[in-house]
Amino acid sequence: MSKRIETTCVQGGYRPKNGEPRQIPIVQSTTFKYDTSEDMGKLFDLEANGYFYSRLQNPTCDYVAAKICELEGGAAAMLTSSGQAANFYAIFNIATCGDHVVASSSIYGGTFNLFSVTMKKMGIDFTFVSPDCTEEELNSAFKPNTKAVFGETIANPALTVLDIEKFASAAHAHGVPLIVDNTFATPVLCRPFEFGCDIVTHSTTKYMDGHGSAVGGVIVDSGNFDWTAYADKFPGLCTPDDSYHGITYTERFGKGAYITKATAQLMRDFGSTASPQSAFLLNLGLESLHVRMERHCENALAVAQFLSSHPMISWVRYSGLEGDKYYELAQKYLPKGSCGVVSFGVKGGRKAAESFMKALKLGAVATHVADARTCCLHPASSTHRQMTDEELNAAGVGADLVRLSVGLESKEDLIADLKQALEQVK
Ligand SMILES: *Cc1c(COP(=O)(O)O)cnc(C)c1O
Numbered sequence: 001m002s003k004r005i006e007t008t009c010v011q012g013g014y015r016p017k018n019g020e021p022r023q024i025p026i027v028q029s030t031t032f033k034y035d036t037s038e039d040m041g042k043l044f045d046l047e048a049n050g051y052f053y054s055r056l057q058n059p060t061c062d063y064v065a066a067k068i069c070e071l072e073g074g075a076a077a078m079l080t081s082s083g084q085a086a087n088f089y090a091i092f093n094i095a096t097c098g099d100h101v102v103a104s105s106s107i108y109g110g111t112f113n114l115f116s117v118t119m120k121k122m123g124i125d126f127t128f129v130s131p132d133c134t135e136e137e138l139n140s141a142f143k144p145n146t147k148a149v150f151g152e153t154i155a156n157p158a159l160t161v162l163d164i165e166k167f168a169s170a171a172h173a174h175g176v177p178l179i180v181d182n183t184f185a186t187p188v189l190c191r192p193f194e195f196g197c198d199i200v201t202h203s204t205t206k207y208m209d210g211h212g213s214a215v216g217g218v219i220v221d222s223g224n225f226d227w228t229a230y231a232d233k234f235p236g237l238c239t240p241d242d243s244y245h246g247i248t249y250t251e252r253f254g255k256g257a258y259i260t261k262a263t264a265q266l267m268r269d270f271g272s273t274a275s276p277q278s279a280f281l282l283n284l285g286l287e288s289l290h291v292r293m294e295r296h297c298e299n300a301l302a303v304a305q306f307l308s309s310h311p312m313i314s315w316v317r318y319s320g321l322e323g324d325k326y327y328e329l330a331q332k333y334l335p336k337g338s339c340g341v342v343s344f345g346v347k348g349g350r351k352a353a354e355s356f357m358k359a360l361k362l363g364a365v366a367t368h369v370a371d372a373r374t375c376c377l378h379p380a381s382s383t384h385r386q387m388t389d390e391e392l393n394a395a396g397v398g399a400d401l402v403r404l405s406v407g408l409e410s411k412e413d414l415i416a417d418l419k420q421a422l423e424q425v426k
Pocket of ligand 1 (some may be wrong): 082083085108110111152156181183184202203204205206215216217
């Protein structure tokens with residue numbers, strides 16, 4: 001029975017039977033025991049369901065993947081060791097040497113590097129388009145060898161909002177799936193499958209974990225993309241896999257084809273697997289995700305409103321704030337809120353931003369985002385410090401930009417902290 005998202009956060013995935021543990025058991029075992037080699041052989045041939053080695057699958061990880069699958073409204077899901085691994089697998093599962101992918105230019109820096117440097121070395125080419133591009137500009141980015149389209153619901157750190165329907169319809173017109181990294185929105189604020197997206201990824205390290213305790217990722221497949229309609233584009237899914245005794249994933253697994261292939265081939269060969277301990281911690285975070293996201297949004301909106309009326313602040317970017325460039329898109333895709341991350345400029349540029357951050361008492365300086373404790377980052381003096389002001393502007397990260405990840409503290413205390421820090425700016 002399909003439940004509301006709040007109920008799924010708490011009780012989705014793992015459903016204990018009579019006398020079984022109420023909390024998800026941590027199955028801390030690399031291997032699983034069988035009576036005969038024939039029994040195990042069936043698992044290797046993907047003829048029977050079961051566990052044999054935790055690099056491929058582990059019950060604790062599968063319970064948590066099943067919960068996230070239900071939260072997104074998907075057909076199948078798998079955990080990975082990190083968000084980076086999730087995005088790499090999501091694309092490498094359907095694109096290989098000689099292929100091409102269209103991606104939004106407004107994405108996480110680590111993902112941009114993965115695509116434009118490391119996957120390029122593997123022979124996969126990316127064309128980056130502005131998330132604000134016209135339909136014509138988007139359509140002209142496709143090539144005959146394009147295998148997927150990629151974007152972020154709310155981009156980290158630019159906070160642009162992706163027009164998921166625009167990107168999905170362009171992808172489908174060219175016979176390829178849309179993959180959306182839904183890390184900042186989480187399924188509590190946006191469920192991309194409802195707008196035509198085909199595959200969702202997350203860095204669970206952020207809001208899903210929510211306490212800065214475990215690095216992880218997840219891939220969820222909606223099961224909606226018809227691979228067999230474009231079988232020539234996706235031979236890995238639609239023709240026999242010699243490394244798995246001639247199994248054709250789409251024939252054997254239907255809506256589970258994409259995730260089964262990613263588990264059977266990519267996890268087998270690359271092994272970026274989640275640990276059962278990390279999956280357990282992630283599940284603790286998921287149990288309160290709906291409550292936390294509501295408070296993150298409420299606090300961030302209050303902070304954004306305070307900052308936008310402060311004389312020391314030159315600009316504020318928060319798509320939940322009326323007048324923001326992405327306000328209309330946020331009303332459509334993020335009606336419950338625009339997450340806890342706000343960015344803004346301090347008048348006086350690099351020096352002013354530095355002295356403002358030094359004066360903050362509650363907001364810790366950290367590269368992390370999206371957890372219970374408020375933290376902030378001044379890219380120009382930390383992650384991007386090797387760049388000149390001109391280079392920073394070209395990258396859309398001005399020297400005055402401060403990224404504030406608003407936590408779950410009292411919003412009155414957070415605003416008072418910002419206020420006293422702004423008074424000390426020299
Ligand atoms: C952090 C992040 C990633 C990378 O995830 P890790 O868990 O750090 O590997 C990918 N996408 C987005 C949007 C992120 O914020």
